[in-house]
Amino acid sequence: MLRSPRPRALDSAAAAPTEGVPAIRATGVRKSYPGVDAVRGIDLTVAQGETFGFLGPNGAGKTTTIAMLCTLVAPTAGRIEVAGHDTRTAPGLVRRNLGLVFQETTLDGDLTAAENLRFHADLYAMPRATLPARVEAMLELAGLTAWRDRLVRTFSGGMRRRLEIARGLLHGPRVLFLDEPTVGLDPQARTQLWDQLGEVREREGTTLFLTTHYLEEAERCDRVAIIDDGRIVAQGSPAELKSVLGADRIDLRTGDDREAAVTLLERFGIEAVAGPHGLRVHAENGAALVPRLCAGLGVPVYEVTVTRPSLDDVFLHHTGHRIRVDRNGDAG
């Protein structure tokens, strides 16, 4: 495997004050456009090396927030630091410390994969001596070594996205921002991309900050912030967020639901309610309860479904509505 040191040396001045500092710290960040409050006060801290997911429906303020974190948009109020540098007073240092993968492609289709990377290297004034090895290492990370001299316009959507990630990492940023990284990719390309991101974390130790409206992607993050209508409504690890909802949900279809409900209350001390297809009960550890229910209920059990709380349930719990997910048409 090709390995090359992260090109930290190029900005030793930028690296010096950042040890032990959170990768991202935002306090009271707001953004208003005429007539619209896109972001209504966001506080968040992302530790170095963490994979942080920003979960919310489209239009919730995710892209605006990323644009502010990346110095592309100035916040109306609040303070943002990336790797210890203020986005207002030191935008240059912030930019050196971050890599960006946008929702839409920002590659030059008329250049080859390697040329796109070289262009990036020159924009970030990377040291020339270690550059060829670094370019090769990033191409290898993207699985594009064999494609290095092909024009990017011949690439598939998944290859382009992987190349964008490789490019975003080329200058060794502390934080890689990914705005909806898997939108528009087929399932196989999505899996490959997540494999690549896993390797990025392992090899480069980069902090990943990604926005998504796909729940299964949020599940892969160390921590998730749920954003709705320009505000963060909940924040924590996926498990923590789900533990707020507590119990698992068990749906039962039995030979005699009324009899079963009585038995549940008398023998198990569990109160059952009417569910969509029979009875519904809540329990701490649903899977362990199922065999005991089947044995002790005294009526035939035709069907049992145990549902763990999902992030969508968490989202519903905090916002009163669900994230609309439409894989084919991209949620509206």
Add this chain to the structure above:
Amino acid sequence: MTLALPPRFAAELRAARMVWRREMLHFLRDGTASLVALLQPLLFLFVLGVGLARLFAGSGGGPASDYLMFLFPGVLVMAAQPAAISAGASIIWDRQSGFLREMLVSPVRRGTLLAGKCLGGATVATCQSTVVLLGAGLVHVPYRLGLFVPLLAELALTALAMTVLGAVVAVTITRPRTFSTVLGVLMTPLIFLSGLMFPISAMPGWMAWAALADPLTYAVDAMRQTVVARTAAHPSSTLFAPVAWGGLRPPPLLELAVVGAFTLVSLGVAARRFSRTG
């Protein structure tokens, strides 16, 4: 670092060089378009030029070859124009395709990016008109190093001026269709007023004043004076009467300074506008 430059400056220079290089790669990879773009000025010179030259000679203005020689610097400018404009268009295109964001989020100054882009466009434009320049013999302009070197330098500056003008429009107007319309409306009077096809001495008073406000007038005139001064020809005076401010005739160097100043101011304006956009 190669030179004893401050690292920040060296980094900007390197970024500008890469932006320039990208324009070159695009140019070289799109050879068909570049060749086709050359047809227009050649047609201009050999169809319109020959026709007008005969009309000129027929009406007793002087030998037809005089008019062709008169037209020649203008044709060089015309040859440079499409490539110069397409540099502005490529800013629009980069914005549409998303690549512009890759440049905008980098730590490089926006003015540097713009300068690299304009120098790239000007280089391509100069290369294109060099091909036309090689046809000089066909209109009885002699092949002399002492003529071609200054002519090329003047051409490069003129190309840069046109490129920067395109860039100003490109950073102001972001919609592709509006861009080409606006630039077309802007470029046409600049070209026709520059004394490229007919001399300022043939213009009515109001038009002559407008011509004096056109930076291309000075570029074309400087090139024409260069051609006249370095050829043995004794061209008819009506066509080749130089630009004059009242009774004062600016020397070519001053005329080039005017073009240069226009270019720098325009680049400054474009860079400022560019820094404000997201």
